[in-house]
Amino acid sequence: MKTKIEIRNLNVWFNKRQVIYDVNLKVPEQAITAVIGPSGCGKSTLLRAINRLHDLIPEAKVKGEVLLDGKDIYKEDPLVVRRKIGMVFQKPVPFPSMSIFENVAIGVKLNDLAKKERLEKIVERSLRMAALWEEVKDILESPATSLSVGQQQRLTIARTLALEPEVLLMDEPTSALDPVSMKKIEELIVNLKNDYTIVVVTHDMRQAARISDFTAFMYEGKIIEFNETSELFRNPKEEITEKYITGRIS
Amino acid sequence: MNEDEVFYLFSLAVASISLLLLALILVVLVQYTLPVIKEMGFDYFITSSWNPVFGKEKYGILPYFLGTVLTSFIAVLVGVPISFGIALFLTEYSNKTLKKYLSIMIDLLAAIPSVIYGLWGFFVFRNFILDYIEKPLHNYFGKISIFSATPTGLDFLSGGLILAIMIIPIVSSVTREVLELVPTEIKEGIYAIGGNRYDVIVYGSIRYSKNGILGAILLGLGRAVGETMAVSMVIGNATGENALPRSLFSAGQTLSSLIANEFNEANPTSLHPNALVGAGLVLLMMAIVVNLGARAIVSKYKR
Ligand SMILES: Nc1ncnc2c1ncn2[C@@H]1O[C@H](COP(=O)(O)OP(=O)(O)OP(=O)(O)O)[C@@H](O)[C@H]1O
Numbered sequence: 001m002k003t004k005i006e007i008r009n010l011n012v013w014f015n016k017r018q019v020i021y022d023v024n025l026k027v028p029e030q031a032i033t034a035v036i037g038p039s040g041c042g043k044s045t046l047l048r049a050i051n052r053l054h055d056l057i058p059e060a061k062v063k064g065e066v067l068l069d070g071k072d073i074y075k076e077d078p079l080v081v082r083r084k085i086g087m088v089f090q091k092p093v094p095f096p097s098m099s100i101f102e103n104v105a106i107g108v109k110l111n112d113l114a115k116k117e118r119l120e121k122i123v124e125r126s127l128r129m130a131a132l133w134e135e136v137k138d139i140l141e142s143p144a145t146s147l148s149v150g151q152q153q154r155l156t157i158a159r160t161l162a163l164e165p166e167v168l169l170m171d172e173p174t175s176a177l178d179p180v181s182m183k184k185i186e187e188l189i190v191n192l193k194n195d196y197t198i199v200v201v202t203h204d205m206r207q208a209a210r211i212s213d214f215t216a217f218m219y220e221g222k223i224i225e226f227n228e229t230s231e232l233f234r235n236p237k238e239e240i241t242e243k244y245i246t247g248r249i250s
Numbered sequence: 251m252n253e254d255e256v257f258y259l260f261s262l263a264v265a266s267i268s269l270l271l272l273a274l275i276l277v278v279l280v281q282y283t284l285p286v287i288k289e290m291g292f293d294y295f296i297t298s299s300w301n302p303v304f305g306k307e308k309y310g311i312l313p314y315f316l317g318t319v320l321t322s323f324i325a326v327l328v329g330v331p332i333s334f335g336i337a338l339f340l341t342e343y344s345n346k347t348l349k350k351y352l353s354i355m356i357d358l359l360a361a362i363p364s365v366i367y368g369l370w371g372f373f374v375f376r377n378f379i380l381d382y383i384e385k386p387l388h389n390y391f392g393k394i395s396i397f398s399a400t401p402t403g404l405d406f407l408s409g410g411l412i413l414a415i416m417i418i419p420i421v422s423s424v425t426r427e428v429l430e431l432v433p434t435e436i437k438e439g440i441y442a443i444g445g446n447r448y449d450v451i452v453y454g455s456i457r458y459s460k461n462g463i464l465g466a467i468l469l470g471l472g473r474a475v476g477e478t479m480a481v482s483m484v485i486g487n488a489t490g491e492n493a494l495p496r497s498l499f500s501a502g503q504t505l506s507s508l509i510a511n512e513f514n515e516a517n518p519t520s521l522h523p524n525a526l527v528g529a530g531l532v533l534l535m536m537a538i539v540v541n542l543g544a545r546a547i548v549s550k551y552k553r
């Protein structure tokens with residue numbers, strides 16, 4: 001399988017406190033890679049390093065390389081990087097005072113990627129991919145805040161997809177949602193893998209087992225084990241991995 | 251009666267007292283104003299002659315009402331963008347240390363007594379305004395009526411600009427507070443779709459906090475409307491027809507500066523004190539409207 005993102009010797013510090021240690025990881029193209037591990041082990045920090053969100057935090061320092069198709073994203077324009085590598089956060093927060101339509105269209109507008117006429121097509125396509133179109137097609141002009149939380153999460157996925165990214169990063173995308181919405185988003189993620197390379201951080205090992213093709217287990221800032229998901233859960237090579245997946249550490 | 255009920259009654263009593271006080275003040279103001287309205291009729295509100303000389307008495311507060319509106323308008327026009335810039339700089343651009351010290355300094359501006367602003371305005375600031383703002387504007391654009399009067403530095407513009415400075419602390423600190431409430435998720439969300447800092451400010455921060463910002467502006471306006479001392483020291487204190495705001499550079503008067511300037515020498519047997527109290531009543535109404543508006547907006551925003 002082709003590697004889409006290669007992380008090489010990645011280290012991250014916050015105010016001199018190191019939270020990511022020498023991480024190396026090859027994320028395969030058009031597959032779902034799950035990142036699991038106990039709370040505070042650095043999953044979000046790792047994910048945010050992949051689209052340069054740490055640039056915005058003065059106390060954060062990143063060292064190492066993140067190659068997208070062989071090119072180091074830390075040597076490119078961060079705005080372009082973030083467009084190619086989309087990010088969906090744990091808590092869906094629609095953009096303020098914008099309609100559903102505008103929430104999806106805003107990224108395309110900001111980046112001057114399309115003319116007005118095409119915008120409508122892009123919005124519809126993105127909402128369809130995010131499995132939200134049928135529910136909102138008649139209320140596109142309503143404020144996005146009127147949607148349920150589960151719908152809002154699909155909306156944030158749609159707004160990310162509107163930019164036609166190559167990679168989708170998701171940081172616990174279902175942990176704020178009810179079971180029904182969670183199931184919808186999981187189906188959606190699985191459907192998206194034909195077109196995208198997806199990295200999902202999750203607390204929920206069963207979710208990782210359900211949807212991912214590969215799984216990385218992180219512990220105290222390091223990647224302890226990376227393997228095909230079925231293999232990692234069936235035959236963990238490291239003792240600590242086994243302890244985690246059997247619930248003996250959390 | 252248990253503790254809860256005692257506390258409830260106590261708070262109720264205190265709250266009623268403040269309401270009662272406001273009502274009492276209003277009643278007294280109205281009572282004092284009635285005689286002059288009886289004499290002048292509605293002209294009291296819409297004419298400009300002002301003559302306290304016994305036997306020739308005439309009172310019209312239109313110029314001072316307009317003066318208050320004009321100076322407050324200048325204050326908001328000039329003070330709000332500056333405050334806004336400060337608030338944005340502090341929340342979005344500066345680092346933590348800089349932010350801490352700058353915020354303290356700006357809040358200190360609010361602690362300066364207004365008479366000090368007035369002194370500084372009279373001795374320093376107005377000369378600056380005169381030489382660098384008014385004279386050039388008058389020389390180049392003197393044909394336009396708002397710049398037509400010969401500048402002296404003691405006029406509506408000076409009054410408005412002093413007010414602009416005086417509202418900066420409240421407007422910038424409230425704006426800063428509401429900007430700080432913008433969820434990180436919104437800001438990062440905009441960065442994550444390829445937005446830059448400008449996009450984050452325009453589409454995230456400002457949109458999210460627009461009600462709060464509007465409230466901050468109204469709070470500043472409330473301060474400007476009621477401010478007395480500093481304005482009365484730089485506005486030129488004209489009365490009657492002369493006080494009508496014909497030009498930014500003409501001497502004028504606001505409702506509050508009028509009261510401060512004249513209440514001391516008003517003859518108690520004439521209608522002069524009543525006319526001044528009436529000015530106070532109008533001022534109070536304006537202040538109440540602006541403040542209620544501000545509070546309604548801010549509280550709706552905080553929810
Ligand atoms: N902005 C920040 N400033 C300082 N420390 C931070 C910052 N963000 C994260 N950290 C620290 O880095 C470590 C890793 O945090 P991170 O959020 O990556 O963990 P996580 O694995 O995502 O945890 P969770 O499962 O709870 O989301 C934690 O100890 C956290 O306190």
Ligand SMILES: [Mg+2]
Binds near residue numbers: 043044045171
């Ligand atoms: Mg996390």
